Amino acid sequence: MAQRFTRKEIEARNRRDDAVIIIDNVVYDVTHFLDDHPGGVEVLLNNAGRDASRCFHDVGHSDDAKQWRQRFRLGEVVDEDRWEVIREQAAAPDTEHELTLSGLINVWAPPLFMGALAILAYIYLFS
Missing domain, CATH: 1.20.5 (Single alpha-helices involved in coiled-coils or other helix-helix interfaces)
Structure with a gap:
């Protein structure tokens, strides 16, 4: 069973030596990924200890990046602290150019x- 965290527990983990983020109610430890992140260390440190779902989805990460992040998965947010997950909208079929x-x-x-x-x-x- 996955380890469960409260948002309060995650808030304290916002340092370079202990950086944890939340994306879609899943907790990721990105401490050892900071220097390898293509967007730079600052992006992860600015979101450490917080919910980075909107930031993650707004950037438009590739499917490979979404799969790769599973390597850093620690657990999930407890049911009481879960937020609604923002689903990416699928592109509408292009029917207006007949x-x-x-x-x-x-x-x-x-x-x-x-x-x-x-x-x-x-x-x-x-x-």
């Missing part, structure tokens, strides 16, 4: 017109 004749004309008409005009100017000037 291929139509009018769209094709709007895209290709200007360059074709300019090309025809350039050919006529070339014939007039150099023939």
Whole structure:
């Protein structure tokens, strides 16, 4: 069973030699990851002892980073201190760009017109 922590216990763990963060009610010990974090030490230390869920999701970490963070998992927040987890919204399917004749004309008409005009100017000037 996973170890359980209160948010009050996590608040005290905000130093370089004991840095713990919370992401989506899961507790991570990032003490040994500080110097290796691609975003720098300061980002983790600024969030140490706190809930870093919004910061983590706002940055847009890769799926690899999300899987890799499991190496630092210590446990979970106790049920009484749990916060609502903010789920990332999946991108909506791109349905507003349907291929139509009018769209094709709007895209290709200007360059074709300019090309025809350039050919006529070339014939007039150099023939």
